[in-house]
Amino acid sequence: MTVLVGLLATVVCLTSLFCVVKLLVRYRSGESLLSPLPENPASWDGFDVASLFVLFIVCQALCVTVVQHFFPVGDGATQVFSNASSEIVVTVVGSKGSDVLGYHLLANAIAMLVFTCVASLILRVRGASWKSLGFQDEAPLTGLRLAGLTWVIIVPPLLALAAFLDRFVKPYSHPVVDFLQADRTAWAIGLVIVTAVVAAPIAEEFFFRRILQGWLEVKLGDWAVVVSAVCFGVAHLGHGLGWIPLIGFGLAAGYLVRRRGTILPSIVLHALFNGLSVVLLLMSDLN
Numbered sequence: 001m002t003v004l005v006g007l008l009a010t011v012v013c014l015t016s017l018f019c020v021v022k023l024l025v026r027y028r029s030g031e032s033l034l035s036p037l038p039e040n041p042a043s044w045d046g047f048d049v050a051s052l053f054v055l056f057i058v059c060q061a062l063c064v065t066v067v068q069h070f071f072p073v074g075d076g077a078t079q080v081f082s083n084a085s086s087e088i089v090v091t092v093v094g095s096k097g098s099d100v101l102g103y104h105l106l107a108n109a110i111a112m113l114v115f116t117c118v119a120s121l122i123l124r125v126r127g128a129s130w131k132s133l134g135f136q137d138e139a140p141l142t143g144l145r146l147a148g149l150t151w152v153i154i155v156p157p158l159l160a161l162a163a164f165l166d167r168f169v170k171p172y173s174h175p176v177v178d179f180l181q182a183d184r185t186a187w188a189i190g191l192v193i194v195t196a197v198v199a200a201p202i203a204e205e206f207f208f209r210r211i212l213q214g215w216l217e218v219k220l221g222d223w224a225v226v227v228s229a230v231c232f233g234v235a236h237l238g239h240g241l242g243w244i245p246l247i248g249f250g251l252a253a254g255y256l257v258r259r260r261g262t263i264l265p266s267i268v269l270h271a272l273f274n275g276l277s278v279v280l281l282l283m284s285d286l287n
Helices: 002-028 046-070 097-125 140-169 175-180 188-220 223-234 243-260 264-283
Strands: none
Touching: 002 243, 046 097, 046 188, 097 175, 097 188, 140 243, 140 264, 175 188, 175 264, 188 223, 188 243, 223 243, 243 264
16 A cells, blocks of 8 residues: 555656646746636625625534534533634544534535525625636636646645645644544544535635635736735634645635636645545555
8 A cells, every 4th residue: 555655646746747847848938827718807896705704704603503502512522613714613522522523514514515605696696697706617628637737736745845844843733634533434534525525625716716816806917816825825824834835725726717717627626635635634544
């Protein structure tokens, strides 16, 4: 298993290096890294962005409150709220700890999906089209190919940076990581996958890459990618220095959305990135 993982990692790193060199050659020759599609300007303003951010928080708070009502944190449990943009979770200990945390993870996933649906409907009522919301791709196969290619390019440097920061600067910590390390049942793994690989990519890409970045593009042009990436990283403060590599991820995902005019490829990219993190976490204790 170790030899196979090492071989796959080597292949990914070499492929990433090849792609980076090829992109640098294209850049130096004056070619665009990605052929842009027609612009897809946002029809919402700053007030709408702020209102949807509040809606994001309200959806999370309501879902967690409902879960706490039906599955209260009892004896031997300690409640710890994360300040990440899409994670309000409860870390618990005791015989029922994993189940309690599991229900809260499920509530968090539901909250993110509910937010995406409600926010989309609100903007649709106000005149936005599905295309302007980023949910239509004129060339979906091209989008999937670019998502996979971007994943191959960014994974080695971002994982290397994350590993360096974790080992030599400040250890990474996250309630979901602690939960999955303590509970490897199908129930726990399924909840983490639903939250990290399905719900989070959809909700976070919709808000940060389309709602926020889409509005900023009208004001800042290409610099909107940088601003939204920084906001995305800062939103994940509180878990060591893991937010720093996430800024790099935000730059890649934001550039992809900027050039494609849709968030579907960035959702796939985000799901692949989080999925790899879950796989690596599951494999970490096999040796």
